Amino acid sequence: MFESLKKKFSRTSEKLEEELIEEAEKEDNLQEESGKRFSFFSFGKKKEEEPEEDESNLLPEAQEEIEEEPVEELVEDEETVEQEPVEEIAEEEKEEGSGFLSRFRGGSKKEDEVDEASEDEESGEEESEEKSHFWSRNKDKKEDISADGEAKGGLFSFVREKTISEDHVEDILFELEMELLQGDVAMEVANAVVESVKDDLVGKKIKRSNDITEYTFLALRNAVAEIIDIPGKSMTEMIEAKKAEGEPLVVMFVGINGTGKTTTIGKLANYYLKKGYTPVIAASDTFRAGAIEQVTYHADNVGVKIIKHQKGSDPAAVAYDAVEHAKAQGKELVLIDTAGRMQTNTNLMDEMKKIKRVSNPDLVIFVGDALTGNDATEQAKKFNEAIDIDGVILTKADADSKGGASLSIGYVIKKPIMFLGMGQGYDDIMEYDAEWMLNQLFSEDEEAATAEE
Template sequence: MFEALKKKINKTITKITKKISDKEKTIEEPIKEPKTIEEETEEKTIEESIREPETIEEEGERFKIFSFIREKTISEKDIEDVLWDLEMSLLESDVAIDVAEKITKELKKQLVGKKVKRSTDIIEYTQEALKNSIKEILTVNGKDINKILQEKKNKKEPFIIMFVGINGTGKTTTIAKMAKYFLDRGLTPVIAASDTFRAGAIEQLTHHAEKLGVKIIKHEKGADPAAVAFDAVEHARAKGKDVVLIDTAGRMQTNVNLMDEMAKIKRVVKPDFIIFVGDSLTGNDAVEQAIKFDESVGVDAIILTKADADAKGGAALSIGYVINKPIIFLGTGQGYEDLVEFKPEWMIHQLFT
């Protein structure tokens, strides 16, 4: 997972380490003419014969001199070409340009002016600086899904979640995974098949609902999507169900009719939470889709699918920062349990271990 991005990060750490180490070596080891064996032996004999014990003060002064020689202050010039390479590498990994620029700027801010010694582990220092930069990108505050769920339970009202995203991203499977997620926590979900434009979507959701033992509310193909969602919410209220999971049509985000339909569903059922489901393999396309859906209907959180097959990692690194909404889960397979709760620390662990 995210192998390509991990390699690019490691390459950057290696380049910075080599750059600084080479500079240290130049300072510490001035070029000298080679000596003959006889000259070295003679110098050693003379030095040993005249050396006097050093006082504590003299030893301290000598230590200061050598500390200064062995210490290097990182300058902008030392790392500017490496940072440029890093930014290009991030863009090649489908990282959004705003994110790539922020990471390199933060890394520069943390490194330039820092003093490093020969004994200092430059690799570890650079790695920590990169971790801090990436963690800041990934840390996005948003609505707390568990807090809202608890509030709804206290009011004896169903927690209504609406899922948006284009076809082919794994939205239907993600809804089934979320149903299993709530079932495992002792909650009772109901699914609304509000993608009435595709008979296949209704059939697929029905298949998942039957396997999970979850109630599905569906109408005929071509029915009003908002009416299906409304019926599902009314069913949940009447039967004391805890969660309503609403599927929506997944045509391209530029389709005005689609956006109007979703806006209507939102007006009718007033969802507590809207989740954008994106395919992590599509990189910047997923980011652009999220922007459009957020502008049209509003997005509260993100689920990225197919993360297990994503070598680049650009979408996972970029999408939350760009639309300022948190990623809450990653899909990591086809099984109902293949849903990983997303935390910045988790992704940092993936990239640096």
């Protein structure tokens, strides 16, 4: 889910890091130090706490080794140590992993000379490889990534602080904006994301290469968090408030044909039935052939009452009867199905306004298909202008790899996403959670974001 956006966000981080490292290399402003290089997605993961190493046994072990070979005997065997080949000495020191005990194991002058020679050889190798290391690193993208998203091996550090300037991010953010637009993100949303990221990044002081990844991750995450978190009451809270008043919550569903509006009504009836409420469905789509039979099928499957009239009857009258039935029977929720219509059809939009006027719904919800991307956003915008919708339900969100509608629709019409359809079954619906959405966009494994590359 949202794999396309994951790749776009991670590329922005990688390109900025490459540009700054290349510039630092030209300035002779790089040094390599041992450690782990974090990937873009590692910053979104909650790391498991690693158990602290028990150091209580370290000193006794060291003491035992010293006691087994007294210092006097080691000094007496100095000639033997001098006769040992250089390779054996190097192997012994590598196995010990510390220079602490090696000083007690025959630390002769000749051994010190061997150490200095090996260090000189290593430094010479580092200098010869340092110039080509940056380019080879970029050519070989398949690094050893651990489970927590860290790349093993060396990382680049800046010797002096570098400050991110507008010149550093200009081209990169332009590419990000183009890629967001290609991912069906609305123009104003793409602009808002890019401007927010620019404001966060420009002026940041970078000390090591990992800072670039972390700052980019946080800048993008903050920008998207502001976009997708539109405040609004949940439907469950509203049901409880109306129940306290002795009234049902009346919800009217609008949208064009083919978005899954009728199926969504069946899912919501099932969702709230399992929460202990008693819904009733109004079959107010009296124009489309088979619409009454379709919504009746869903009502029967989940086990809720349906109010319906003959085909071609007044849809507003059906909605009114359903509300009166709920009041008389003490039911807490009325779900009104309406005919799917294009947002450009003035006559049908007027008919929808009549249903709203007669039934007086507490919520008007637009149902859009997440796979249609910008089309869903434009449809919601037109419906909002015509009838003033209160919220959005996006269907087929589980199949949406681009994520454009999920990122855009609430921000454009300034109304919250309330539910997401996540599959074909009646249980495949979830209340929208902005934090969950952020985790979908930023916190998954890097391998999932690069699987299709």
